[in-house]
Amino acid sequence: MSTVHQDSPELDRVWEQFCDTLKRAGNQILRSEAPDNLFDRAEGYRYLSRLTRIALEMQVESGDADFPTFMVPSHETAKIGADNPDNFYQVALISGRNEYRVTGSLNDAKNINFSTKRGGYDTNGRLVASGLIEARNMTIESDGSFELILSKEERHGNWLKLDEDTSQLLIRQYLPRRRQQQPAQIRIERIGATEARPKPLNPAIFAEKLLRAGTFVENTSRMFCDWAESYLSRPNTLPAADQKLCQAVGGDPNIFYYHAYWELKDGEALVVKVPRIPKCDYWNFVIQNYWLESLDFRYFDICINKETAVYDENGGVTLVLANENPGAANWLETAGHRRGTMCFRWIGANEHVQPETEVVALQTLKLGN
Template sequence: MSDNPDARAVWQDFCQKLDTIGDLVRDAEFATETIDHAEGYRYLSRLARIALDMHVENADSDFPGFYAASHATAKIGADNPDNLYLNATISGERRYRISGEKGSVPILSFGSKANRYATDGTMASTGELDAADMQFAADGSFEIIASKTKANGNWLPLDDDSTMLLVRQTFLDRATEQPAKVTVEALDAPRTTPEPLTVRQLEQGLTKAAAFVEGTARTFMRWTRMLIEEQHNQLATVDQDMFQKAGGDPTIFYLHGYWELQPGEALVIDTKVPDCTFWNFQCDNVWFESLDYRNHRIHINAHGAKLNEDGTLTIVVAARDPGFGNWIDTAGHGHGTMLLRWTGAREHPVPNTKVIKIDE
C-alpha cells in the first residue's frame, strides 16, 4: 500500500485485480458448459458484493452490524437454501453483547470465526454456542456475551484472531417458521461514533475485498476438482477435516459429491435416514453455489420429503420429474456439485448412488 494513496488509483487497482481474478473462470478446465462460464463470472460478481459488504461497508469492529454474506443471490461454499446466515465483523480485543428474540426457527446457532478465506482458504472456529445450550427469558429474548474471558450466562468464546460472528438459522418450513431477531454491539469500544471514511481505509477495504474474492474462488475450485476425481456421482466424503477448517458447522456431517448426467439420465440416491435434528440435500453448480432455489426444486429436507415404506429415502437428480422418489431439478445444468447434510446425528450413513436412464 502507498504512503499517500490517491482515491482514483485505489479504485483502478481494485478493478485491475478483479479483471485478473476473472482468469480463474476462463481457465477452469471443469467449466465445460456455456452456463458454467456465465455463472462463473456472475459468481465472481457475487463474491465481490459479499466482500464489499464485509470489508468496506461493515469493516469497523467497534461498530458491528449483521449482514447476510450468503443468500438467494450471493452464495459461498454450498450455501444451505434452508439457512438464514448473518455475519458481523468483530475483533478478539473487544467484548460484545448479542441480543434478540428466538423466534420459532428450529435450529439457531452462534459462532465466532477467524476468517482467513483471503489467505489460506480457512475459516477456523474460535467459539460455538447452540440455542439448545442457551438460557432464554420467558418471552424468548436472550443475551450473549462474546469475549475471550468467560462470562456468566450465555457466553460465546472469542480468541485473539477472531474476526467474524456467524449466526446460522435453519428452517424446515420458511412459510410458517419465524426467524430470530438478532443485534450486536461492542461493549468496550473506545469511540462513540464511527470515523468518516478515509482514502487509507478505502484502500485497505478494497485490497481485502479483492483478496477475499480470489481466495474464496480458489478454495472452492479446489474442492470441485477434488470431488470430480474422488466423488464422481457419489456422496462419500466421510473425512470432515477440510469442511470444518473452511467454517463448517461442527454439529453437521457433510457428504459432498460431484454429479454429471447425460440427457435422459438421472442420479438415484438411496440412503437410510439417521436419528438427527435436521437433514437436507441440495444440488449446486461447479462453483459450489446452490442452484436457483427461488424458481426450481433443487433441495429437500424432512419437511417436504416422502420416505419409502421401510423408512429409507430416495432422491432422484434429473432434468425432469421421473415419477418416483424425491425429484431434484438440475435447473438447466448437466453437471455440478451436491451435498447431503446430517445435523446432530450420531450415525452418518453413506448413500448408495447409481445413474439410470429415465427416457427409456
C-alpha cells in the same frame, strides 16, 4: 498492503490493484477442467460478480469491528461454497480486543448456531472455529428473546469465548421450511463503546478494506474451484468429504459432509438412496452448480431435508435428481443444468449412513410410477 496518506494518485493505484485482482480471479472460470459451455461460463462470471457484492458488503460496508453490523454472506442471489438453503446466515466482523452483546428473538428458527472464527478468506484462506454455542443450550426467555455476551473472560449467563485473534462471528439459523418461516431478528453491539457512531470515511482504512475485498474474491473463487476439480474423478457418487478441511474453512463442527460432482445426459436421472435414517437433529441434500452455489431455491425445488422428505416404507429415503419430473416423491430439479456439484449433510447424527447413488434412464422411473 498499500497504505494511503494524503496522496490521491496512491489511492488511484489501490483502485487499479483492486480491479486487477478481480480480473485475475476471472482465471478461475477459465481453468482447463472447468465447463466451457456458454451456460456454465455465464454462471461462473455471475458467481464472481456475486462474490464481489459479498466482499464489498462484508469488508467495506460492514467491516468495522468497533461498530459491527450483521450482513448476510449467502442468500438467494449471492452464495459461497456449498451454501445450505435451509440456513439463514449472518456474519459480523469483530475483534478479540473488544466485548460484544448479541440480542434477538428466536421467531421460527429451529435452532441457531453462534460460532466465533479465526482467519478469513481475505487473509489466510482459513476460517477456524474458536468458540461455539447453540440456542438450544442457551437460556431463552419465555417470549423467545435472548442475550449472548462475547468476551475473553467468562461471563454469567449465555457466553461465547473470544480469543485475541478472533475475526468474525458467524450465525447459522436453521429454517427447514424456509419459504414459510421467519428467521430470528438478531443485533450486535460493542460493550463499552465511548462513541455513538463511527468517524467519517478514512481514506487509508478504506483502501485496506477495498484490497481485502479483492483478495476475498480471488481466494474464495480459487478455493472452491479447487474443491470442484477434486470431485471430477468420481462423478455421480457421494463420498464423504474431508471433514478436517471442511472445518478449517468455516464448516459447522456438528455437521458431517458429503460433497460430489454430478453430470447427466438427456433422459437420465441420478437416484440417491439412503437405506436408513439414523437418529439425528437434521439432514439435507442440496443440488449446486459447478461453482458450488446452490441452485435457485426461490423458484425450484433443489433441496430436501429431514422435515420435507417423503420416506420409504422401511424408514429410508430415495431422492431423484433430474431435469424433468419423473413422478417421484422426492424429485429435485436440475433447473436446466447438465452438470454441477451436490452436498449431503448429517447434523447431530449418531451414525453416518453412506448414501448410495445410481444413474438410471428417466423413462424407467416414469414407467415405475
